[in-house]
Amino acid sequence: MDLFQVIILAIVQGLSEFLPISSSAHLILPSKILGWPDQGLAFDVAVHVGSLAAVVIYFRRDLQELIAAFFASLVHRQHSQQSHLCWYIVLGTIPAGLCGLLLGDLIENHLRTVLVIAATTIVFGVLLGLADRKASENRDISQLNWRSVLFIGAAQALALIPGTSRSGITMTAALALGFNRVTAARFSFLLSIPVILLSGGLKTLELIGQTNTPWLEIGIGALLSGITAYICIALFLRWIEKVGMMPFVWYRLALGVVLLYIALG
Template identity: 60%
Template sequence: MNMSEIILLALIQGFTEFLPISSSGHLILPSALWGWQNQGLAFDVAVHLGSLAAVLIYFRQDIIKMTVAWFSSLRGNHSDDSKLAWWVIVATIPAVVFGVLVKPYIEFYARSALVIAVTTIAFGLLLGYADRTAKQHNNIYQLNLKSVLFIGFMQAVALIPGTSRSGITMTAALMAGLDRESAARFSFLLSIPTILGAGLLLSMDLVESTSPIDWSAMLYGAVLSFVSAYVCIKLFLDWIARIGMMPFVIYRLILGVILLGFVYL
């Protein structure tokens, strides 16, 4: 990859990983517009590491409190932070199970521009419906097992390209009654094991690969992905209570229509 490809793809990964707008929908655009080739396993690993570092550093205080509280809960000392840590674990399980069972079929049958376009539009409309109709009166510590399982199973749907992991988990969290900021925070916390797992799988594939590695591209990709993801998380949490989800819904609808144009024109 040349430098312009590295910069654009890393920024796309960093920004779209956490915004509810579908990273796969954006990553298909460079190949559709300019015929760019797949960026390769090494670059995928790098940008995932950058995104993971961003969310870990931004939520470092929450993560430390949750980790300490979780270990304390194993000795019978329960708290809001230990419960939140358990909820992140529980909500991750459906995605892991469904990922093992159906991901190979999704990779074969569903990774197309048409599927991404349709899911970008459909789940964008669902996000708009949740934002407009949900009660949004609970904070992140008022989650219960039923709500967490619902969010977890909805996250598993994000295996379908174009769904947006952050988008579908925020949608589910809003439908479960969380306010916008709490929905976003839980989605970001839930991204940590998900991105970590995806990065580990990609790293295993990279170890088995015989393709040469462009270390400079990996470095630039990781740094740019980290910076853009960190800025994205901060701005999103600062603004979401005021602007709501509708700007992202409208953006998804426009993106979906553009992708449909690439398919049929």
């Protein structure tokens, strides 16, 4: 990839990682429309590191409290809302982790097609819109329980299917359960941390031993992805109560139609 392609793909990844619009749907467009080369494993690792850094830095105070409460619950049996939330993040990660281990190769080999991504972009966009319009929005993060977390975690596992959007499907599930938009977004972002860490770690293991590592691409990709993702998280949480999910729903529908045209044209 040349420098321009690296910059564009890093920014796209940083934006689409946390917005409910699907990063896989966006990253397939440059190769299909513009003929750009595949970004490669090293670049994937870099942008995952950037995204992870962004969400960790943004939620650094929350994470400090969560980690302290987690160890207090383990060592001193002192339970609190924060320790429960930390355990819920662990619980919500399990479905995606298991599905990734059991079905990862199947999904990678058979579902990474433009047609599948087009269909999931549209279908899960419609579900996001329905959940946003029907949501009662009377529950906040203190009202999470193990049943709701498992439901959101199971929904997150669906994001292994390209085009679904991890953030989109977890927010859809939370809204469908009656949580308000800010809670749905915050829990989705916190739930992303172990998932990005695990997927990035697996990709890093695959990368070990490879030669000719493009360090310049890695550095630029990680930096731009991180900056873009941080800005995206901050603005999304600030504006979500005002704008709702419908702008992202309409965007997904338009993107899905474009992808369908590419797949069937």
